Amino acid sequence: DIQMTQSPSTLSASVGDRVTITCRASQSISNWLAWYQQRPGKAPKLLIYEASTLEYGVPSRFSGSGSGTEFTLTISSLQPDDFATYYCQQCYGYPYTFGQGTKVEIK
Amino acid sequence: QVQLVQSGAEVKKPGASVKVSCKASGYSITGYYMHWVRQAPGQGLEWMGWINPNSGGTKYAPKFQGRVTMTRDTSISTAYMELSRLTSDDTAVYFCARDQGVETANDYWGQGTLVTVSS
Numbered sequence: 001d002i003q004m005t006q007s008p009s010t011l012s013a014s015v016g017d018r019v020t021i022t023c024r025a026s027q028s029i030s031n032w033l034a035w036y037q038q039r040p041g042k043a044p045k046l047l048i049y050e051a052s053t054l055e056y057g058v059p060s061r062f063s064g065s066g067s068g069t070e071f072t073l074t075i076s077s078l079q080p081d082d083f084a085t086y087y088c089q090q091c092y093g094y095p096y097t098f099g100q101g102t103k104v105e106i107k
Numbered sequence: 108q109v110q111l112v113q114s115g116a117e118v119k120k121p122g123a124s125v126k127v128s129c130k131a132s133g134y135s136i137t138g139y140y141m142h143w144v145r146q147a148p149g150q151g152l153e154w155m156g157w158i159n160p161n162s163g164g165t166k167y168a169p170k171f172q173g174r175v176t177m178t179r180d181t182s183i184s185t186a187y188m189e190l191s192r193l194t195s196d197d198t199a200v201y202f203c204a205r206d207q208g209v210e211t212a213n214d215y216w217g218q219g220t221l222v223t224v225s226s
Binding site: 032034036038043044045046049050055087089091094095096097098099100101 | 142144151152153154156166168169170202204207210211212213214216217218219
């Protein structure tokens with residue numbers, strides 16, 4: 001299986017901060033990477049697919065980059081709605097796998 | 108608008124089976140693969156597999172192979188996930204999620220179904 005490792009596991013930040021989350025794959029996955037946001041008790045929400053394509057309706061403060069084995073999700077200016085857990089997922093090889101998640105907390 | 112509505116919470120005994128439904132509306136279910144993902148309490152997301160509602164073809168994660176069956180009834184736009192030989196480790200919220208393309212990311216998700224396995 002392809003292992004996905006996110007860092008950090010927890011991130012404390014303030015409204016307005018620029019935030020970056022990293023996701024590393026155990027082997028090359030080209031650009032077959034998605035990012036999701038999950039709030040407590042809710043289903044995940046797709047933010048980014050194919051590593052850098054913003055899903056329709058997602059605010060432009062979210063951006064994704066990377067290819068191969070290293071990827072980043074950046075929130076340019078953190079908003080109150082953004083305090084949540086973020087997951088990366090590789091859609092390159094079966095079984096699809098997720099990172100362990102990054103919880104973004106209020107500082 | 109696209110909606111995926113799942114069946115309600117279930118409580119099962121170890122060794123039993125559970126079948127979760129996912130009713131799609133706002134689009135043609137045969138046009139998009141349907142994935143199933145689960146999340147144990149306080150844990151991360153785990154991909155279980157997908158079904159192609161058009162052909163009925165499936166792809167399962169090896170971890171669940173032999174225990175999971177994904178089916179669909181296109182006449183009522185509903186996908187199903189059945190998991191057998193349940194143990195306490197199967198206690199989780201189970202989500203259905205539409206594939207946005209072909210074997211790619213998931214753009215619409217059901218609300219989740221909590222399955223509790225307890226004696």
